[in-house]
Every structure is written in structure tokens, then in C-alpha cells.
Amino acid sequence: MENAAPNPRSSGSLHRFANPGRFLRLTESWLPWLSGAALVVLGIGIVWGLWLAPRDWQQGETVRIMFVHVPMAWLAMGGYMGLAILSIMSLIWRHPLADLTARELSPIGAAVTALCLLTGSLWGKPMWGTWWVWDARLTSVLVLFFLWLGHAALVRAFDDPERGARMGAILALVGVVNVPIVKFSVDWWNTLHQPASVTRLDAPGMHVDILYPLLWCTLGFTLAFMAVTLAATRAAVMERRVRALQMAAARRADASPGQMRSVEA
Template identity: 80%
Template sequence: MHRFANPGRFLRLAGAVLPWLWATALAVTAWGTAWALLYAPADWQQGETVRIMYVHVPMAWLAMGGYLGLGILSVMSLIWRHPLADLAARELAPVGAAVTALCLATGSLWGKPMWGTWWVWDARLTSVLVLFFLWLGHAALVRAFDETERGARAGAILALVGLVNLPVVKFSVDWWNTLHQPASVTRLDAPGMHVDMLYPLLVCAIGFSLLFGAIVLARTRSAVMERRIRALEMARARRADRPLAAAPATLAGD
């Protein structure tokens, strides 16, 4: 991993992977969305409203999986202190906050016709809202310091503390009595939905996951390039200041 974490190697690898990743992500997402909206059957109870599931469920998975990735990057940052892990975590946080916001918004749209209300303070919804605030807190904290290293350290500590919330999000429907339905796809015995709905859901999840990865990779690549350009500009500015600093002494000697 250290070999690929080298900024130069990362830029070359990301530059080669990104076009293929974007193309695959857009193709799979278009395929899954068309399958879900046009060909997947309506639910016998929820009717056409169930189609919100094809966005809501992948967003929920990405919100939790992305935060787990943020925790892994935070461990790498605190132990090995590699700046690429800091940059990746910094660029991941806004994307994670966006998918968590989409999860909450689509959940509210789905909850209104099913529960009769946009929001209830049950364990699953509240813990996902806490997850959204953790994403926002990390994104704000790493940008709150003039020294980027201090911001990265503070953000990493916050991300690791926030990992405690992930089991609460996952198992809240099992630990407490909530309006939110229990897991129907990740059950150990068998999925709780028909394959005509399960397969397009999985394709949508793969497509959105690839898009998520492409966005984070592109943002991280841009951040690495921006930091290298800034470092070059600072080096040029220092070189330009040296003759100016020596000029008065030369003139005085003359």
C-alpha cells in the first residue's frame, strides 16, 4: 500500500484508472436505473412508491461503507502519517455527507406515504442523522486549521470516535422497536425480497458505488495535483526572493 501511496505513482495510476472507472460507473448506473424504474415490478403493498428503494438503500450502504473507509484512512493517517491518506479523507468527507443527505431525503420521501409522516425520531433515523453530522463535522474540522497537519489529526480522531455509531446504525432495528423495517437484503438465511426486485437493486448499488469511488478518486487526484502546484509556486517564490534579498548588500558594497 505504501508503494501506491506515493503521490507520483498515485497520480499515474489514478489517471489511467479514472476514464475506465467513469465509463463503467455511468454505464452500470444507467443500466440499473432503467431496470429499476422501467422493468422492475411494483410492490404489492407499497405500489410504485417502492422505487425510491433503488436510490435510498444504495445511499444508506454507501453512507456506512464510506464512513468505514474514512475510519481506515484515519488509522493510516495517525499511524503512518502519510499525507495521501489525509488528502483522501479530506476529499471523501463531502462526498460521504452528500450520500448520507440523499439517504435521509429519500427516506423521508419514502416514509411519508408509508408511515404518514416525513420523520420520526426512532433509532435508525436518528443514528443516520448522527452519521450525517459526523460527516459534516469531519469536513469542517479538517478545514478549520491553518496547519493542514493539525486539521488532519483532529479529523482523524473524530472519525475514529464516530465509528462507534456504525453498529448502532446497522443493528438499531434489531436492538430497539422502530418503524424502520429490518434488513431484507443482508439477511444470513435468504433475502427478503423477490429476485425481480433484488437484482436491479444490486445493480443500482454497484453503479452508485462505482460513481462514489470515481468521484472520491477524482477529487483526491485533483487535491494531490493542487498541493504539488502550490509547492512548486512556493519554491519559485523563494528562489525569486533570494536575489532581491542579496541586492541591497551588493549595492551597498559598490
């Protein structure tokens, strides 16, 4: 890892972050600010959404689940797109940090998608009268959850980390076709799930008293997602550096008796 050099075909911007030491130095200064911003923005969004925002005239207090569910759904899809980009960087440019970041991202993405499914079930029970229905939106999100889990398991299933990363990258790129299915399933098929309310081209389909705290929660959860991913990647880089130092020390220890015998001879 330490001696890996970026492929010369990669761009200059990729070169800048390819060195693990430079990555650690940059993120050491970024991570506290990013984590602090995530806490502040998310704190404002949660307080605003769960306590200060008005109850919905139709859904009542149940609508507050949306302030967690919707950000989790966006992060599940957006995070998977990030995983696909990392996979392209790994397969084409052999970026030395792309594999590590992807490896650490998939458990986080699986957790986010699980929260999306859980909060969706909690929201669906009072609204639809059931915890689960096999409609297009819910089923495609469940498939997305299994893709996250599959990537997390596949990259750890091989003794050779490079081979595992390669197989995981291929799975991520194949699975990316599910993301537009998740996004547009409510438009393509007749489902119980409500259509898009925020990303409509004409105007958002919700009152600003609910829209604004939702956007704050989404920004806060997004910053937290980025901070956790960066922290996990930093930990993976440092763990690999420590392992490399231990292996080098073990090789030196194994070589020392042989050198002493040659000196004695």
C-alpha cells in the same frame, strides 16, 4: 507534500501509493475506466429499477425510491468505515495521501448521507404517514450525517493542515461506534423502519425482480462514489503541488534581490 516520505513502519503496499506522483500516474489510467464502468452499470441499474422492475404489491410505485435510498444508506456506512481506515493510516503510519483522501471524502460522504435521509423521508411519508420519526434508525443516520459534516469542518478549521487532519482522524475513529448502531438499530430496538431484506443469512426478503436491479444500482453507485473520491483526491494533490511550486517561485523571487545586492557589493 512532495517531499514527505512514508514512515518506514508502514507496509510495502502503502509505500507504493504514498508518492503523490505515482498516485497521479496510476489514477490517470484507472479513473476513465472506473468512471465509464460506473456510468454503464448505474445506467443499467436505474433503467431496470425505475422503469422495468415490477411495482410492489403493497407499496406500489413508491418502492422505486428504494433503488436510490438503499445504495445511499450502504455507501453512507461503508464510506464512513473507509474514513476510519484512512484515519488509522494517518495516525499510525502517517500516510501522506490518507489525510488528503479523508479531507475530500467527508463532503462526499455527507452528500450521500443527506440523499439517504431525503429519500428516506420521501419513502416514509406515504408508508408511515409522516416525513420523520425519531426512531433509532433515522436518528442514528442523522448522527452519522453530523459526523460527516463535523469531520469536513474540523479538518478545515486549522491553519496547520496536519493538526486539522489529526483532529479529524480522532473524530472519525470516535464516531465509528455509530456505524453498528445504524446497522443493527432495527434489530436492537422497536422501530418503524423495516429490518434487513437483502443481507439476511437465510435468504433475501424480496423478489429477484426487485433484488437484481437493486444490486446493479448499488454497484453502480459504489463505482461512482469511488470515481468521484479518486477525482477529488487527484485534484487536491495537483492543487497542493501547484501551491508548492508557487511558494518555491516566490521564495526564489524574494532571494533574487538579495543575491544581486551581494554581487554588486
